[in-house]
Amino acid sequence: MAATEKEREADAAAAVEAIELPLLLEAIFQRYGYDFRAYAPASMKRRVHRAMQQEARRTVSGYQERILREPEAMARFLDAVSVEVTAMFRDPYFHKAFREKVAPGLRGLPLIRVWHAGCATGEEVYSMAILLHEEGLLEKTRLYATDLNARAIERGKQGIFPLKHMRDYTANYQKAGGRGTFSDYYTAKHDAVIMRDFLRKSITWAEHNLAADGSFNEFHLIVCRNVMIYFNRELQERVHRLIYDSLAPGGVLALGHGESLQFSLLEERYVAVDRAEKIYRKIR
């Protein structure tokens, strides 16, 4: 059946956009140094479209012009592409498995260094700090929380979260094997809560780009959950290499449910601590 005029126009528009999208990502890299060239194309396309709508731009080329000339538009693009969906004790059974299978092995260390790579606004970092506190390990732990998005990092550092989420977080905390009362870990004020000082003091916050930056320490635990799902295979491999190089011998890696070591060249350098919860230990 012959294509209608409308279908032909749509095909032509899609073909032009297939040229424009890589050009936009290249332009962003050259102008600002943020490297999105190796992100999974389908989800990047969706996010660029969302950003274009916010800027009232109809074509990617028109949007590119704005991004190149207005750094503020770049900051808004970062917000649009960094998917910040997160929660405290997200995937409670991961935290339960961590408590039972990983925490005991950390007891013998004189000092514990933890890296949360792609931590968004920090909910997962506070969850880990609470867990380590309950296991008697927080005093000798330093948590490093990094993300590409400076605004997310700033919010994490403040440790202020909406009160309305606390009911769900309390349920998660209990399922995760929480030993205390969740509300003891924050102070509520109006419609927000602020995390307790001793938790905030255990965390160091920094901007770090997994697509471009290198290792900055050696860690006993690296948590990189729900971040690599947005990357293509090549970039995933880069990040796996960075993580591997940043882990101490016997160190532990925690990935998100949708992620895996399965296709990585480094798979055989790890053993699964809990396969379902995507917790692995570096063995060589």
Ligand SMILES: C[S@@+](CC[C@H](N)C(=O)[O-])C[C@H]1O[C@@H](n2cnc3c(N)ncnc32)[C@H](O)[C@@H]1O
């Ligand atoms: C869906 S959130 C996951 C947050 C948290 N890890 C969790 O599982 O709840 C993904 C985060 O990855 C960050 N991210 C995306 N690309 C990144 C990169 N190249 N380097 C560092 N962080 C990145 C985003 O800014 C976002 O905050």
